[in-house]
Amino acid sequence: MKFSEAWLREWVNPPVSTEELSDQLSMAGLEVDSVTPVAGEFSGVVVGKVVTREQHPNADKLSLCSVDAGQDEMLQIICGAPNVAAGMKVPVALIGARLPGDFKIKKAKLRGVESQGMICSASELGLADSSDGIMPLPEDATIGSNFREYLALDDQAIDVDLTPDRGDCLGLIGIAREVGVINRCPVNIPSMEPVAAVNDDRFSVKVEAPEACPRYTCRIIRNIDPKAETPLWMQERLRRGELRPISPVVDVTNYVMLELGQPMHGFDLRQLDSEICVRMAVANEKLTLLDGQEIELRSDTLVITDASKVVGMAGIMGGEHSGVADDTTDILLECAFFAPMAITGKSRSYGLHTDASHRYERGVDPQLQVKAIERATQLLLDIVGGEPGPVVETEDESRIEQRPEILLRSARVAKVLGVKIDDETIADILTRLEMRIEPVEEGWRVVAPSCRFDISIEEDLIEEIGRIYGYTNIPTKRTAAATVMQGEPEVAFNLHRAKQMLVDRDYQEVITYSFISKEMHDLTDPQHGTVELANPISADMAIMRTSLWPGLLQTAVYNQSRQQSRIRMFESGLRFINQGAEIKQDIMLSGLVSGPSLPEQWDSNDGSVDFFDIKADLETVLALGGNRDEFDFIAAEHPTLHPGQSAKITRGEKIVGWIGMLHPELEKSLGLSGKAYLFEIRLDQLLEGRLPGFKALSKYPSIRRDIAIVVDGQVEFNEIRALIRQTAPEILQDIRLFDVYTGEKVDSGLKSLALGLILQETSHTLTDQEVEDVVSRVLSALSDKFGAKLRD
Structure with missing residues (x-):
């Protein structure tokens, strides 16, 4: 979740620095990945207006512009952007200005004509990776004003790496709530009053899979202005949240998603047939997505359809042919609650990952849909105008999981956290976390807000208390317990x-x-x-x-x-x-x-x-x-x-x-x-080994007898060695295989094995007869079992 710090501070503004704010969020379990400036380092850039634009006398692709930048006289600036035109307000880098990359603006001559500054694109100011032309500014921009101050570019973008259980913080409202609780300061949520309907236009909705979609809301808005543009302040907030501005309707739905954490979608009303239906897909149905990719749907996928076709993958992405176009005048706003388990894994199984699926998989507040659609309507009317109809809501409350009532014991809090926190502090923390609490003899009965899917047992509440109380405020204690030292078995494999x-x-x-x-x-x-x-x-x-x-x-x-x-x-x-x-x-x-x-x-x-x-x-x-x-x-x-x-x-x-x-x-x-x-x-x-033991060394000499036997080529040495050990007495100390031969003078299918038999007695020196007896017994056993013969 990436957002503008300045935007957050409009909601909640504790008296702490950016660094302190980041540390607070990280210590509260919302790890801050990065804090980066929202624009490159530049100075000397002001708002200007292109008064005239003429063709450069010596270059076909250059324009000669007269620019009013609030200076004592008009500036003559040469511009190579194709979209520059008279009447535009633009960012202008004056002589002496410094742009990102330590690029200094000086007086220059281009094809023999003097240029007294530079008309800038968004990429040249570090506001975008690439640009098609110069950056147009709204008509209300004040000529000569500092461009950094005009766009409030002395701001930081904070990127929070959320754990999967904190889906409630995938909207600015969740982050603001956390900051307010940590700093005990008020959260000023913008007014989101219901917008009155001016007509009675409704779109029929049917939900055939209520277990996957317990709540679906929509609203028709007619006669919007297709030529309207998204205001620059909204474009900037989207950009700082890593979302690309596209068109007013799409931008507003994305803006509400960043603001409240609730994904939304806008349909072109003229592309919809009769009614909206939320159902499971029929195997092998096809859908062309907004990104142009055609997919074949599976029967386990929740889809949005009209009376004749599939128009979107629920909670993931809309279809190409029903999206808002450049000439759309009537729209259907959609806002729904999809059960997390209905969406989890689906986008990845199709090779997709969207901002909407990311939120629905982690859980969206099931009570937020009407508020989100009212907020989006309010913003759209301010930007593109239009005539809204009533909000159509289809719901099945029995399918929405209710937050459980949890008994929180004050004694249990002290035992788990290892520190005694007074009851007033605990009650204050829970209340500021928007939890409903009821005092009882042992502690409290607590019900978490609808947005907190991660709170279901007592330990979850204790975790909340610990992180808001502050892990640094919990003393470090050395644990003491009786222990029994257990040695590792000597025969264990290590x-x-x-x-x-x-x-x-x-x-x-x-x-x-x-x-x-x-x-x-x-x-x-x-x-x-x-x-x-x-x-x-x-x-x-x-x-x-x-x-x-x-x-x-x-x-x-x-x-x-x-x-x-x-x-x-x-x-x-x-x-x-x-x-x-x-x-x-x-x-x-x-x-x-x-x-x-x-x-x-x-x-x-x-x-x-x-x-x-x-x-x-x-x-x-x-x-x-x-x-x-x-x-x-x-x-x-x-x-x-x-x-x-x-x-x-x-x-x-x-x-x-x-x-x-x-x-x-x-x-x-x-x-x-x-x-x-x-x-x-x-x-x-391998775990069970053998315990080493001492065996007295013999003081009598060992005797070696070498024998070469011919056996079947399929007989393995392991079998021969096992038989020899089984046959020979204890005086046989070792068996050594020192040669394996096949070839001349050895019949096909046979092999010759040369064995060294090491014999030694502990009580006397072996006699030749004793040695010969052992060798004879070995050869006899090998002959009986394997048909072995001494090699000539």
Whole structure:
């Protein structure tokens, strides 16, 4: 919500500076985003009148003007604007004036003719980003008067960033109410008396969706002046509120919206057929909006129609063919209350966002519509004239949510805020907030005003008291409570330590959105059910992620497009899987690597990362729990990973994660350059580790026996290692795989594995016979289960 400080001070004018006013609003929960001047820095500009305008003798596109600027004599000024004409009143920069950008006006000659000043456009004075010509001024502007003073440009535009629950402050009246309450000063609301009807013209209204539109008001105004122009003071207030002046009818409806927070709309009466109807759209109905965009409506969209066509999306935007045109003389003013839930999310679902939808989604005062239409009528009659008919109101009070009666206990206020505030102060704050209060034994029964949708429980009232009383007036106290220190289990997996381990291995931590697009989900994790958002920020954030890989992959693409070829990153966070009756949330640790395994340097010809690089990194993390041997990597297929380079990570019978190379088709569709390798593991399966224990070191030497066996190519080393450990006695200390060979002298479909068996006894030196017995038992077991043979 952006507004002019000078306009606000016409309503409420506390004795505080602009900076103090901004601090007050921010501390009251209405955060001030910025305070900016409403015009550029300039001086020496006055109101002037173009007395004569002639063609420049030496230039076709320049005009030679005689200008009365209230000086001792007429000024001769050359102007290149196409709209300059005799009789116009304009801003004139005199000799010596300084314009925005520290541009100084001097005497100059243009094509051999002297120019004694400059006729200014709005953009040259910092009042607009661009201009089509010089800025025309009203006839009542006093010649020679200071232009800054004439337009009251020594003003600030205050931009307040409101939270979604404070829709009541999306109008100047709400901001003024807050300032008045904070400073205990009166709020002088402009007179908004009802305008008497001068004819009995009515337009028939039918509301078929009263639950979405409990109140609809409208009024016919005939014979307005289509040539009238919006007064400059109103244009300026709109501009300072970041709204572009368009035409008197549109400007008045926008002005009332800025003033009261109530959106309105003006229809060209001649374009309407018979009656207005408020109903839900019929699927696939079409509407061309005011911005020229044609949309296909859904059945969940509230629309305004006449007897033959849709004329607008309720609470969002009107239709192109029923809007007020340059030659409109009869209008129908519309002002309605639309239930927030009927409008919420609709504009965004159509790719729209308007000032009206922004307000209706947050809640408009349901008792404001008649006042707003009377205020707009009053302004229109002053600007364009016309003959108003009576206000037609269609309402269903039973559909309008009434503000609840809330019991506020004074003892509860003290307990929640931590400070005792006397009852008189509390009652005064609530009264100034326009709440209806009734004293009772415990405190008060309170009913909030109709504009305060955010107040429904006792804590809401306590929050109001706290922010108006002033958070700085609430003393800071140290809390005291009995605590029991709980040590972290020694076997617990430490995520912080795991992150540090990955950082030590040259990874960088990233944090990505929990929301992803449906397309990205279908590419990376189609096997899991999704949680769709009812009101997504955008189509690219429509569902909750079922894996952390989409965020990592998008981050990798982003970095590669910025010439970062070596990528090593990880992320921890939740994934969300729809399992029908419940949403399963798992905390995951995921990583991605791509590009060279080492940074470029003179002493290394190292190539790109591979599967075993990222596997080694993950095994280092798994080893932190002291139970690395409980996790197995088993070849398996995953839709995101390359079929030949992917594995599931298991702990016992449970699948706890996946690792592998990104599928080539997915790599291509994402636009990745080079191979990428990923891992993902469930952290809840790592929490239970193994407690380290001391085992006495043997003083006797170890003995190593190397064997080379030939087995089927599909047999995994994990299976062989498990069988050996199961078969061999305790003297087998370690099993080392030091060679895998396929090729010459090994039959097709088989592979040769070279194993080192490390044996050691704690009570004596092993004999050759003991060692041979162990080796024989191992070879026999391998032969029986896997058909293994010693390699020749």
